[in-house]
Amino acid sequence: MNLCETIMPQITPEDIQRRLRAVLPPGEARIALHEPHFLGNEKRYVTECIDTGWVSYAGAFVQKFEAALAETCGAPCAVCVSSGTVALQIALQAAGVAAGDEVLVPSLTFVATPNAVSHIGAVPHFVDSDEETLGVSPTALAAHLDRIGEARDGRLYNRQTGRRIAALLPVHVFGHPADMDALNALMNRHGIAVVEDATESVGSRYKDKPCGGLAPLATLSFNGNKIVTTGGGGAIVTQDAEIARWIRHMTTTAKQPHPWRFDHDAIAWNFRMPNLNAALGLAQLERLPDMLDAKRRLHQRYAEAFADLAGARLFTDAAFAHSNYWLCALILERGQEAALEPILEATNAAGLSTRPAWTPMHMLPIYAGHPRADVSTAESLSRRILNLPSSPFLAPA
Numbered sequence: 001m002n003l004c005e006t007i008m009p010q011i012t013p014e015d016i017q018r019r020l021r022a023v024l025p026p027g028e029a030r031i032a033l034h035e036p037h038f039l040g041n042e043k044r045y046v047t048e049c050i051d052t053g054w055v056s057y058a059g060a061f062v063q064k065f066e067a068a069l070a071e072t073c074g075a076p077c078a079v080c081v082s083s084g085t086v087a088l089q090i091a092l093q094a095a096g097v098a099a100g101d102e103v104l105v106p107s108l109t110f111v112a113t114p115n116a117v118s119h120i121g122a123v124p125h126f127v128d129s130d131e132e133t134l135g136v137s138p139t140a141l142a143a144h145l146d147r148i149g150e151a152r153d154g155r156l157y158n159r160q161t162g163r164r165i166a167a168l169l170p171v172h173v174f175g176h177p178a179d180m181d182a183l184n185a186l187m188n189r190h191g192i193a194v195v196e197d198a199t200e201s202v203g204s205r206y207k208d209k210p211c212g213g214l215a216p217l218a219t220l221s222f223n224g225n226k227i228v229t230t231g232g233g234g235a236i237v238t239q240d241a242e243i244a245r246w247i248r249h250m251t252t253t254a255k256q257p258h259p260w261r262f263d264h265d266a267i268a269w270n271f272r273m274p275n276l277n278a279a280l281g282l283a284q285l286e287r288l289p290d291m292l293d294a295k296r297r298l299h300q301r302y303a304e305a306f307a308d309l310a311g312a313r314l315f316t317d318a319a320f321a322h323s324n325y326w327l328c329a330l331i332l333e334r335g336q337e338a339a340l341e342p343i344l345e346a347t348n349a350a351g352l353s354t355r356p357a358w359t360p361m362h363m364l365p366i367y368a369g370h371p372r373a374d375v376s377t378a379e380s381l382s383r384r385i386l387n388l389p390s391s392p393f394l395a396p397a
């Protein structure tokens with residue numbers, strides 16, 4: 001046991017609960033981690049789908065939602081699909097990832113990230129995270145690739161497995177941007193593609209540029225607990241109109257355009273987003289600026305409530321970042337790990353939904369034995385992260 005552990009008093013669940021109560025609205029029996037609210041045109045647009053009969057794959061809301069998403073991400077093209085997970089699969093294939101390739105993935109992410117890699121027959125290769133951004137650490141990754149990488153014909157191979165390292169999937173964890181300039185420069189140097197997993201970061205900005213527009217390909221999710229929801233859905237955002245066309249074709253059964261013939265030129269998917277979902281999404285996206293304000297307000301209130309708490313810090317933007325604060329996170333200091341479980345138990349028992357970070361992917365039995373870097377920071381973070389209730393309506397103006 002080191003000196004810090006012996007002298008640092010442990011954070012108590014009672015103290016955390018008291019500070020949460022000071023921020024959260026009184027009188028609610030149960031406060032969820034993240035809930036959607038429909039305060040704008042949601043009902044009107046969805047009703048329009050029902051009234052006109054355009055509830056399925058054809059209809060104007062999909063195009064409108066795609067245009068609005070592209071604008072939000074500062075990219076020319078967006079293609080809507082049925083989930084963030086399939087968006088990742090398609091984006092990886094569009095980036096040239098093939099079966100048998102390795103894809104660099106942070107171990108500290110939601111399981112959908114490596115699952116998408118696995119579903120196309122590629123192999124997730126887990127890398128470490130950075131304490132300041134919670135995203136992939138560029139310095140740790142650079143050192144890891146120097147250690148295990150072997151350059152051949154402008155491509156990088158994993159010396160230990162013989163497989164090509166084809167892509168990096170950086171994740172903007174809880175909405176906080178990863179250090180994309182450093183990661184893009186590193187991947188450029190090694191000839192590795194970058195696909196941004198921006199599923200948690202709609203509305204976040206990195207050096208004043210929107211997340212979702214920081215790599216040639218990016219993916220979004222509109223799952224029910226994300227900042228903008230369509231009920232369920234996702235999108236691929238790309239800088240390249242030709243790639244957007246290929247994605248649209250491959251996610252709609254690769255049907256050749258013809259008024260009545262059914263000719264298909266590839267074994268493709270039906271990953272389309274129904275108009276009904278896009279209608280909900282468009283109305284949600286119209287309210288994104290208000291939701292971002294509300295989330296900043298909530299983060300500010302938590303910052304004040306936790307300011308003088310010894311042994312933990314509220315996660316706050318890195319200097320280059322402007323997070324959407326999708327999920328607010330309290331980061332316990334090293335030495336406070338034993339406090340996490342009692343806090344989770346007490347707060348959830350009291351109706352305040354808090355959550356730990358995900359179990360790191362390399363620790364899941366389904367991903368045991370996969371290639372990985374030293375992932376000790378990801379492991380340590382996963383024992384010290386407490387996500388706090390983060391719905392935008394919890395901080396009324």
Ligand SMILES: *Cc1c(COP(=O)(O)O)cnc(C)c1O
Pocket residue numbers: 083084085086109110112113171197199200221222223232233234
């Ligand atoms: C939500 C999420 C996904 C997947 O999105 P779905 O729409 O639920 O399939 C992928 N990666 C991360 C990091 C996510 O948080």
